[in-house]
Amino acid sequence: MGNTEQRIGLWMVGAGGAVGSAAALGVAALSKDRIEKTGLVTALPVFADLDLPGAGRIVVGGHEVRATTLLESVQSLHSESAVIPPEVIASCTPELKRMQRDVAPGIMLRGEKLVRAGAGVQSRSLPTAAAAVKRISNDLRTFRRNHRLAHVVVINVSSTEPPASSQAAPPEYAKLARFMQRSGADALPVSSLYALGAFEADCSYLNFTPSTGMRLPAIEQFARQRDVLFMGRDGKTGETLLKSALAPMFATRHLIVRSWVGHNVLGNRDGLALSDPEVKRSKLDTKQIILEPILGYRPDTRTSIEYVPSLADWKTAWDLVDFEGFLGAKMRLQFTWTGSDSLLAAPLVIDLARLTAFEYSRGNRGRMDHLACFFKDPDGAAEHRYYQQWQHLLEHAHRPATTRA
């Protein structure tokens, strides 16, 4: 059986959220040929010669802590934000219901905001961090076995967490494993428990959120021991995508950026989560990371994020770039970007699943640096310029499978 005939799993942590449910709907609609492939990077002709799994070969499952369904979530994207055509939802309802059977209760450590947001909670509390990891890896193994999947790609699309506290976990995996046996599940960020669970079950893991995930030395060590694929973090879908495309222009024209101010407003559940000042810090950290490495100096940067419920899934970014040219002339660029947050992200989740499954089938393992163009704060990457990241993806994808990070 050729690679394209094998089925792969796309397991989303936070499957019932806006990004997760829109990606699930996307897989269903693409597999039935009900939608155009606009927004799906891997549908570009330049990838046509690669043996990427088609949507019909992708089986969707995930973890979720709110008592909601994939169908209810995409319906609310339609009713609140008018971003999904109702006929697409109607035609994919049987598939969404089938996928729902593979959405397992998640593990929740910080639930207050979710509960206030109105949904009930379906979460499992476990006595130790080690037990939580075991539970997660068992769910993944069951999913792989039940559907006879060649490989499972786990993608974190769950609510953003606050930055990990400084009383860090042990830096070596052997010590971390002992620490997790005697510590409560909240000894580690929940995103890190999911990353460990994925590695334990020999799955690939990608972090589409700014949460910690596998960004702890002991967890990366474990990933390398398990010889798995991994990459993160925080999907690059809007303002930061523009920054990574525009900042190199200032650098190569020798125009000096004095300040870059960005104000973002959004009204979806992600916006609600980000209205917690601690959680917001995680997002601001990943949003502000790229200018200095691209420009070679640190301009005055200010980024703000405000939750405005009436905007629902429509996120607007206003940016003002104050820059200096020849003879010290002061000039300005201003731009406004308004996008449907979830529909910018959902196709990228599908792209990441396809590219990761392809990488796995070629026998490559380790950190997937070539996926940096998909992330605001790419793991291990010194390169933040969008065009260079894009070239890296193209070159790597067409290169024989030998590279290991």
Ligand SMILES: NC(=O)c1ccc[n+]([C@@H]2O[C@H](COP(=O)([O-])OP(=O)(O)OC[C@H]3O[C@@H](n4cnc5c(N)ncnc54)[C@H](O)[C@@H]3O)[C@@H](O)[C@H]2O)c1
């Ligand atoms: N939309 C974008 O363009 C974009 C870009 C980059 C990053 N992201 C990130 O993607 C994530 C998802 O965004 P969203 O708009 O879908 O948010 P959302 O709130 O709609 O979805 C998150 C889902 O995760 C679930 N969840 C929370 N804690 C969980 C846990 N412990 N286990 C399992 N599930 C859990 C929530 O119940 C919710 O359904 C956020 O972290 C966001 O910052 C989104």
